[in-house]
Amino acid sequence: MRTSRMRGSLRTRICAKLGEKSALQYKKLGDSDLVISEITFGTMTFGEQNTEKEAHGMLSYAFERGINALDTAEAYPIPMSKETQGKTDLFIGSWLKSQPRDKVILATKVCGYSERSSYIRDNAKVLRVDTANIKESVEKSLKRLGTDYIDLLQIHWPDRYVALFGEFSYDPAKWRSSVPFVEQLRAFQELIEEGKVRYIGVSNETSYGVMEFVHAARVEGLPKIVSIQNSYSLLVRCRFEVDLVEVCHPNNCNIGLLAYSPLGAGSLTGKYIDSNSEPARKGRLNLFPGYMERYNKSVAREATIEYLELAKKHGLTAVQLALGFVRDRPFVTSSIIGATSVEQLKEDIDAFLITERPLPPEVMADIENLFKRYKDPAIL
Template identity: 65%
Template sequence: NTTKIPSFKVAHHTPLRLCNAKRTQIWVKRSCFNSTITAKVAQQSDLQYRKLGDSDLQISEITLGTMTFGEQNTEKEAHEMLSYAFEHGINALDTAELYPIPMKKETSGRTDLYIASWLKSQPRDKVILATKVSGYSERSAHIRDNAKVLRVDAVNIRESVEKSLKRLNTDYVDLLQIHWPDRYVPLFGEYFYDSSKWRPSIPFVEQLKALQEVIDEGKVRYIGVSNETSYGVMEFVHAARVEGLSKIVSIQNSYSLLEATMQYIEMAKKHGLSPVQLALGFVRDRPFMTSSIIGATSVEQLKEDIDAFLTTQRPFPPEVMEDIEAIFKRYKDPAIL
């Protein structure tokens, strides 16, 4: 049987974020691109909803990212953006136990508290709530009661889930993803595997068994991975099949056109598109993409992102895709940020 696991996360645009927030950041102000938009646009339409992998979750093609809540955004601003998003068809939000970003001991978990205070006025079954348990870390042990190193094992997973549920003031989360692997992989600015950094890791089966426990207890509905490699994905799928455990239903990885920043900006201008419209329209149309996580620090930015999904031609015309392909031949991997 063929196993299908859809991608869950794509690019961030707040303002136009050219690099994943967990890596070195480059910022380009949106005000730099106030040229008149002349490309053909579609009539305003509704967001589409798609089934997330083998789950029964029907998720909007946009998910609201929340990692700025509690750092760049106040609780009031967070509530305004959450309400605007859900009033305009978004039904999913993404958080993590380490949010907000940048990670600080004094603000850790504040994002969840802001979500919780908004969530109490919402019907819980209408909100798809996704969070993440941290991977291996020697720098973030402060989020555990008694740990020097974070691992993806039964003790860490249970403490993470129980604390997340308490902060979010809910009985369950719809999706729990491993934020990054327990084993060594090149991440957060690393591009190549460094064999000298290899370390013993928690076996895939052991991780899945620990996740199965919180699923069986009704605290987590589905599981997934983030910042994961093809090797890791296949090992999780294989282990679940052999052991009869719950299978991962999502992959939340970086995916964006904006590695070749200036080239795509010029291309967008050629076709009468803003950089936001080009970036979000491209990921929207990828056949393997289930939902794109967008971030915003204001309702105005959030509106711009949603409008980019709904008003640009769907799918992009052939001449736009041909120019994207021409640039892609020089900058091969839109997932490396």
């Protein structure tokens, strides 16, 4: 009886919010003066799954609803290919022509080390995060985007070897020499002095990398990173929570987390549970075989089913639970939300606005109990 009353009470509180007018919240990003919306619009489907017209429609809808930041990269759209590379930026650039530039926080990323993406540079067999690569990347991004400055320039993944994209542990045998942290920061400093970049950040980074960047900046008087863009969701927590939370804390390095894949590549919506459903067939995990397959592995799938049941128990949708969880974490500055339609985008934004803030203690208690059984099931 008590459980039933708790569920009913929670549903009442959530439903009451449906009729309320709400607005997105905004936070300062690290040590910068960028005040960023708690949702950043991710654009990596533009040019692959979305046309230019569709991209413009979603961008306009996002900014009309209060989102003031968008995330792109020189590598986009994803999956990466020589034929489509840069289309995302071109679609954003054509939209930006009709927007007040100072109202848009534009974040992009320079590729990290890669032996397979040399087509991104004019004369390079291997991509590196050195001065020449960084400067060429920025010049090309500015041209595609049709702007003369970037608000936040991030390193998409490190120049050195790190365990990436679902890889569980660091393999010492894969160590390789890399561009010194100081050299990377000096290149960014030159771009900042030229007025082409305002602030810098990192992505897919570790505590070691963050501390080395912060230390180099402090000792050499170079620009300090203000953000870190890492994966974070109900299915991927430990990588950030174990020690990056301490490193990035405002009283320590004060670096804001831009959490990507808060819906676990769409898996936490539950659309992949029935593999024969239309949403599953049209989803990225099935459209691009091998893409982020870690989210569809047996243990991750099992955990997702449990989280779907948890959401149902508390009168929440799967999207409300997943996005509400990330939204409420004190170390998250903004969640990067992607969509392939205005309808998807609306559902995601609404989840931020109508889901009780913060999630009730009984919901969090159930989440933590599940976490004890499924610690990062999407890490292979």
